[in-house]
Every structure is written in C-alpha cells, then in structure tokens.
Amino acid sequence: MLSRLIYHSENISGGLEGKMMGDLNKIMDASVRNNQRDGITGALLFDPIWFVQILEGEREAISATLRRIMPDPRHDAVTVMDCAPIESRLFGNWWMGLANMNVHSALLARHGLGPRLDPRKMSGAVTLALAVDVARAGLNRQVAAAA
Numbered sequence: 001m002l003s004r005l006i007y008h009s010e011n012i013s014g015g016l017e018g019k020m021m022g023d024l025n026k027i028m029d030a031s032v033r034n035n036q037r038d039g040i041t042g043a044l045l046f047d048p049i050w051f052v053q054i055l056e057g058e059r060e061a062i063s064a065t066l067r068r069i070m071p072d073p074r075h076d077a078v079t080v081m082d083c084a085p086i087e088s089r090l091f092g093n094w095w096m097g098l099a100n101m102n103v104h105s106a107l108l109a110r111h112g113l114g115p116r117l118d119p120r121k122m123s124g125a126v127t128l129a130l131a132v133d134v135a136r137a138g139l140n141r142q143v144a145a146a147a
C-alpha cells in the first residue's frame, strides 16, 4: 500500500556548521542510494536544531527505512507526526530532496509559522503543505557550501 510518513527529530550535529554539512552530505548519499533501491521518495527539511522528513513509498519499505533511520546517532528523539495511505506521490521527482529551512522564513510565515522551524507546533497537514511549497521553491541534492 502506497503510504506517506512524516516525522521530526532533533538534529544532533547542528551546533557545528562544518560537521552538519558533512553529516548531511553523507546522509543524502545513503538516502539517494537506498531510496532508489527501495522505491522511496521524499524530502528532508533541516535547520541547526531540527530535521523534518517525509517518506513516500510502499508501507513495508517506509517501515524498513524508518527502522534504519531511527537509531542513527546524527539525530535523536524521532517523533512520527503522521502516517497514512496515499493515492499518489507528492515528491516523486526526489529519491530525497534537501532543504535548509533557515532560508525559508517567508514560507514559514505563509503557513502561520516561524520565524524558525518548530515541528513540535506543526500538524502533519501543515508540515506537508509547507514541504510542498519548499519543494516548489527548489530542493537540493547536496547541502550547499553556504548552508
């Protein structure tokens, strides 16, 4: 069954900018490689404090991916925000698309959020609508040097 899962977690490497960029590029390399194999698409929103990730795919594949992601020491306190069957993918062009939320305060404001990302205060529906707008503005494959 095609499904979509949304979770947030605490970004452990966020305090050290250089380390965060290195960590993110490694996460993206593994994500693109594995998600392509497993038919998973989605988006990974980050700032120095939070991760918010959307995973789309077959329910069993999402579950197996989440079991790998959860114990990853680069984040903590993985909290599922929503999981439901879907008719079609919203992030079908992305094995995993990356977005630095520090540059998207205008989009946060448009969804009644901000100025900083705080997924604890966000519903799954608002998170999804925000992520779709972020994707429209452009997702990345790697974290840019300026992130």
Ligand SMILES: Cc1cc2nc3c(=O)[nH]c(=O)nc-3n(C[C@H](O)[C@H](O)[C@H](O)COP(=O)(O)O)c2cc1C
Pocket: 009, 027, 030, 031, 032, 034, 035, 044, 051, 053, 065, 068, 069, 070, 072, 074, 075, 096
């Ligand atoms: C916030 C975050 C998001 C991640 N997203 C994915 C993902 O979408 N797919 C994936 O395979 N691994 C993801 N990872 C990496 C996994 O935790 C794990 O390191 C990786 O799947 C191991 O892959 P490997 O066995 O091929 O080395 C993520 C890690 C973090 C911290």
